[in-house]
Amino acid sequence: QAVVDFERLGEHAAAFQGHDVGFCCLGTTRAKAGADGFVRVDRDYVAQAAELARAGGCKHFVLQSSRGANAQSRFLYLRVKGEVENLVQAVGFDHCTILRPAVLLCKRQESRPMEWIVQQFFGVVARVFPTAYSVPVETVARAMVACVLQPGEGKVQVLENRAIHELGKA
Numbered sequence: 001q002a003v004v005d006f007e008r009l010g011e012h013a014a015a016f017q018g019h020d021v022g023f024c025c026l027g028t029t030r031a032k033a034g035a036d037g038f039v040r041v042d043r044d045y046v047a048q049a050a051e052l053a054r055a056g057g058c059k060h061f062v063l064q065s066s067r068g069a070n071a072q073s074r075f076l077y078l079r080v081k082g083e084v085e086n087l088v089q090a091v092g093f094d095h096c097t098i099l100r101p102a103v104l105l106c107k108r109q110e111s112r113p114m115e116w117i118v119q120q121f122f123g124v125v126a127r128v129f130p131t132a133y134s135v136p137v138e139t140v141a142r143a144m145v146a147c148v149l150q151p152g153e154g155k156v157q158v159l160e161n162r163a164i165h166e167l168g169k170a
Contacts, residue, residue: 006045009052016052021148024049024088025064035076043080047087060095060151062144063088067102067161089156097147099140102161106137135161139168 002015016022026049028041050061063085071082085098143164147157159167 006041009045009048013052013056016049016058017056019053019056020059022050022053022058022061023144024062027064030076038076039080043084043087046084047091050088050091050093054091054093059093060097060148061088061091061093062097062147063099064140064144065098065100067100069098069100085158094155095151096156097144097152098156098158099143099147099164100158100160101135101140101164103134104137104140105134133161135164135168140164141168143168 002012004012004015024046026041026046028038030038033041046063050063053061065085066078066081068078069081069085070078071086073079073082088098089096143159146167147159151157
């Protein structure tokens, strides 16, 4: 494990050398970082990390994005996620897998009351529609590993929530 300063990521290029696969789940919230901070973390840091990984020899980059990601969206969150997907694809990896999970079901150390309420709601909904609106983070992690062990066809593969569920159970 290498600890890096994302504000000086270029100084840590050595940490990105010699890896065949890169996994990226980096992100923050607008509430925590403000709009500018959110863009810096979720788009700029991720894009720079992808560039460093590619320069270091990474062949397959796996990016956790979000359901509804769209660079043309009016909503900041979805727009930034769509922009970073485009930036990562443009880096030129041999293979790029983008996962677009719906609401992530997980336990957090920090208190996010509104998110907790949403997770409780979608946890109940998931009993009726298990792959429609949410996904446990463990399932996303298993899907990320599986897509590297069993890469799909084509240079870029985008996995929506249902596909993440299926791959995460394999």
